[in-house]
Amino acid sequence: MKEAKGKLESLNARKLQLEEKIERNNESLYELNDRYGIVMRLHGAGGGGGSVPSASVEVPKADNMDLEAGSSLFVSAFNHLTGKSVRTATKNASHVELHDLLSVARVSALELPDQEKELRSANKEISKLELVASGRISADQVDDERRAEIKRVFEEVHNQVMRMQGELARIDAKMRAKAERKLIEKGLIAPKPSDGTSGVVPFTPSFMRPAYGRITANFMEPSYVQVFGIPHRGMDIAIAQGSPIVASADGVVFLARDGGQRGYSYVLIGHRGGYATLYGHLSSISVSTGQDIRAGQVIGLSGGRPGSYGAGPTTTGPHLHFEVIKGGVHVNPKSVLK
Numbered sequence: 001m002k003e004a005k006g007k008l009e010s011l012n013a014r015k016l017q018l019e020e021k022i023e024r025n026n027e028s029l030y031e032l033n034d035r036y037g038i039v040m041r042l043h044g045a046g047g048g049g050g051s052v053p054s055a056s057v058e059v060p061k062a063d064n065m066d067l068e069a070g071s072s073l074f075v076s077a078f079n080h081l082t083g084k085s086v087r088t089a090t091k092n093a094s095h096v097e098l099h100d101l102l103s104v105a106r107v108s109a110l111e112l113p114d115q116e117k118e119l120r121s122a123n124k125e126i127s128k129l130e131l132v133a134s135g136r137i138s139a140d141q142v143d144d145e146r147r148a149e150i151k152r153v154f155e156e157v158h159n160q161v162m163r164m165q166g167e168l169a170r171i172d173a174k175m176r177a178k179a180e181r182k183l184i185e186k187g188l189i190a191p192k193p194s195d196g197t198s199g200v201v202p203f204t205p206s207f208m209r210p211a212y213g214r215i216t217a218n219f220m221e222p223s224y225v226q227v228f229g230i231p232h233r234g235m236d237i238a239i240a241q242g243s244p245i246v247a248s249a250d251g252v253v254f255l256a257r258d259g260g261q262r263g264y265s266y267v268l269i270g271h272r273g274g275y276a277t278l279y280g281h282l283s284s285i286s287v288s289t290g291q292d293i294r295a296g297q298v299i300g301l302s303g304g305r306p307g308s309y310g311a312g313p314t315t316t317g318p319h320l321h322f323e324v325i326k327g328g329v330h331v332n333p334k335s336v337l338k
Helices: 002-036 083-090 095-141 144-185 222-228
Strands: 039-043 054-058 215-217 235-238 244-246 251-257 266-270 275-280 282-285 298-302 319-326 329-331
Touching: 002 095, 144 251, 144 266, 144 275, 251 275, 266 282, 266 298
Parallel strands: none
Antiparallel strands: 039 054, 215 235, 235 319, 244 298, 251 266, 266 275, 275 319, 282 298, 319 329
């Protein structure tokens, strides 16, 4: 446990250093462009031939050319800056000052790709270590009484998911009829004489992300059974406490469960095709049972901070727990997210 926590602290410190370096390097590149209209270019990087990357600069003809550098630096080869171009670009600026700025910017352009690659790698490792560290800490703290409470809460959730299966056919029929009426009103399909609907609206499962953030725990993460004694039937998305959470697809709210200060708050939505989605650890719920929902509609605010309203007994930090169910069976959310 100490080893994992120590490595996590070290990686987080390195991540902070990298972010600061990337910010400084980007600032030097932007300054070069803002003050002199000069674009720093990098070539020979990222190829498979083992070439050594080098930096060159371009003095644009237009005064307002934007710098091609940012959080992801993509730069290609252009001409080297000549002494004449320097004089043209800088006009009355000091040659010494420009030379120093060019030197700094050239180093910045060369360093940025490697720094960003290292930052991506650090973020991946941090994700794994956070799960390991929090799992080991939790394993020491979760006693039999707490495990029993966790099991009770999630058996209740699972029972609600199973109870909803009998309602999904009705939800599907309601949504299909609504979609068909819209097409009939637009004159795109002809109604059937019997019930005024055509019965030809197909359904293709396509779900949008309910929130954007780093995935900290995947579907059926093995450590959850070891730590909490329950399977992890969804995926966890790290997101700041109190962030808006949206419905992944059109549907009908089957259950809006307010767990209160100590309980587990979640929203369960039925969709067409026998699908359902669950949104857990909500700190606030803005929809009600039986309500029609549109894809992208805010259904509540994220939570998950231990001890906060609606967080429940299993959380280790702010995040959204998201589940997808098809015909009563949990499926990997990644398989249907667009």
